[in-house]
Amino acid sequence: MxxxxxxxxxxxxxxxxxxxxxxxxxxxxxxxxxxxxxxxxxxxxxxxxxxxxxxxxxxxxxxxxxxxxxxxxxGFVDVHMHLDKAYSLSRVRNRSGTLLEAIENYRSVIGEFSKETIRDRIVKAALRAASFGSAALRSHLDVPVHLGRGIAMRTIEAALEAKEKVSGVVDIQFFPMYYYDPGAERELTEFAFETLRMGVDGVGGAPHLTLDPAGGIDWAFRMATAFGRPIDLHIDESDDPNVKTIDVYCDYVIRNGYAGKATAGHLCSLSAMEHGEAERLMAKMAAAGVAAVTLPAVNLYLQGRGDRGNVRRGVTRVRELAAAGVPVAAASDNIQDPFHPFGRGDMVQIGLMTAYAAHLAREEDIAAVLRMLTHIPAEIAGLADYGxxxxxxxxxxxxxxxxxxxxxxxxxxxxxxxxxxxxxxxxxxxxxxxxxxxxxxxxxx
Ligand SMILES: [Zn+2]
CATH class of the missing domain: 2.30.40.10 (Urease, subunit C, domain 1)
Structure with a gap:
């Protein structure tokens, strides 16, 4: 040295x-x-x-x-990634290009991935992101407990080992995506408690994809508050304007005093919604203290697949959320996996995509985009002494x-x-x- x-x-x-x-x-x-x-x-x-x-x-x-x-x-803060799935595209394809096929196909082979395979993918993706200038990362983790506790725990162990391996280069936070199933709540709660004790950083999930979204949000807050951890959910990653779990999420954030500790990723249906209703929800998010993360690369790829003519693009209302007072970050989401075949963990690329997707290219907008890659996600991630x-x-x-x-x-x-x-x-x-x-x-x- x-x-x-x-x-x-x-x-x-x-x-x-x-x-x-x-x-x-x-x-x-x-x-x-x-x-x-x-x-x-x-x-x-x-x-x-x-x-x-x-x-x-x-x-x-x-x-x-x-x-x-x-x-x-x-240093950039990439506050919404899926490091465990990164670079799995050669093993897991997605013929329809839809979110549901991506989830199903990944689930169909997750049991075949060894802990070492998952760990090495996380290390590779984290080091690449660091090489492009990211100083801190937050990754969600796929933990399908219903496929077997051992399979879900393998990803957690891989993640914690990877975090240790790259600790001299970049920091990572992990948020497992607990899939709530009212019929298997006890098993899921036990798993969540164990993983939170093992050192994962917060509670993740995707309530709009479960049978009981409101029950899932309630459960997620019980887990987060029991450990005093932040919560970061995939919210309304759907083209359907009637999907509005953000409404319930905001109620729980207010009720639990979780302002500044609650994040909503995606918010695609917000962009498909009638304007008056979207405004009501954005004002509610601002009042509740919920932060938003836009994932333009993946949403441009996955959303609006069924549309003909006027195709919905899935990217949330970035400028309007910011104008309403909601902190908005932009992040990578998936990298070279069935959810998104491209990407490399480079926040400059994500910044450019955000600028296009959200019409942010005036001189003052450029600084706003840079803040979405740096100071705002740092605040969402609770990074002390950033800047x-x-x-x-x-x-x-x-x-x-x-x-x-x-x-x-x-x-x-x-x-x-x-x-x-x-x-x-x-x-x-x-x-x-x-x-x-x-x-x-x-x-x-
Ligand atoms: Zn995601």
Whole structure:
């Protein structure tokens, strides 16, 4: 391991989310931001080495780095992923391209996946996401207890092992998707209690897909409140405007004092709904303190399949939710699995897709999109000390773009990633970090 500089000074860093987005001089000591100072203009300095000239080996030893005007963002927070299923597409196909076939096909083979297979998929997907600049991830987990407790527990164990394996590079939160079945409640409750004791971070689920959605929401809150954990449910991932479990969810959030600890992912039916009803629900979400997560890649792929002519696109009302006062994050959801054949855990890609799907491309919208990938999901994930401010841990990504707009115009492949008190990935290596067996080699050690 190269000797690491105790103090690092970065000049000519562009911070698009800080004070007008100018150039900054940044000081990091012992892995924490020490000073964040606006510059009057570009600084010329011979003692600072241009970042692009520093090879992977030189980064961690360098104490003075010149970004030459490149964009630096706090590490992305991808707050809704399915790491356990990532890269399963070659084993699990989806001929109809619908959500229901994806669920059925994955369930039909989940028993054949060993713990090691699932663990390696999580590690691979997490390291790839980290290489693109994500500092923290939240993943839902498929735990079909009705197919066998052992099968469900295998995914939990794989996840906790994977979390440990990548802990030096990226943080992961896990939210198992408990499928509520009133006929098997005792078994499910026992399983949920055990997994929450084992260290999963919160309660997940998809009540609109179960036989008793209201009962499932009630059960999920009983689990979450028993352990004082946050709750993050897949809500109304449906084209049907009459699917409105969000209404019941908000009631439970209010009743249990869960403002700021409750998240609703997807909200597709909200976009299909008549406007007045959607407005009522969005105002209710804002009042209840429910955060929203839009998953544009997967919803554009899965939703609206049955429509002819005016095809519903499934992406929720991003701008209107934000205008109503609901915190809205954007996230990856599925990566190269039967739910979504594309994707790579790259939040720049998700940001671009959100900009298109939600008509967010004015100058001020670009900063709003960047906040949906950084500060808002960090708040949803309850990350303390997030952001580029003195005293906070330094976790950031430098992108090869000279402005926030250029980020989405050029989609720079080049990233330099800093987290956990060191540079963890460098540009020429980031694209190669795809194989869990060699992933550690790609990470800067
Ligand atoms: Zn999901």
């Amino acid at each position: 190269p000797v690491q500089a105790a103090e690092m000074v970065i000049i000519n860093a562009r911070l698009p989310l800080t004070d007008g987005g100018g150039l900054f001089k940044l000081t990091i000591r012992d892995g924490k931001w020490r000073a964040v100072e606006p510059q009057a203009g570009p600084i010329g300095s011979e003692e600072h080495q241009p970042i692009a000239a520093l090879g992977a080996g030189g980064l961690n030893a360098a104490g003075r780095i010149d970004l030459q005007g490149r964009v630096l963002l706090p 580029i401010s003195p005293g906070n841990p330094a976790r950031f990504v430098v992108l090869d773009a000279l402005s926030a707009e250029e980020l989405f115009q050029e989609l720079p492949a080049t990233r330099w990633v800093y987290n956990k008190s060191r540079w963890t990935f460098a540009s020429e290596l980031s694209m190669r970090c795809t194989d869990p067996a060699t992933a550690r080699l790609a990470a800067l050690s």
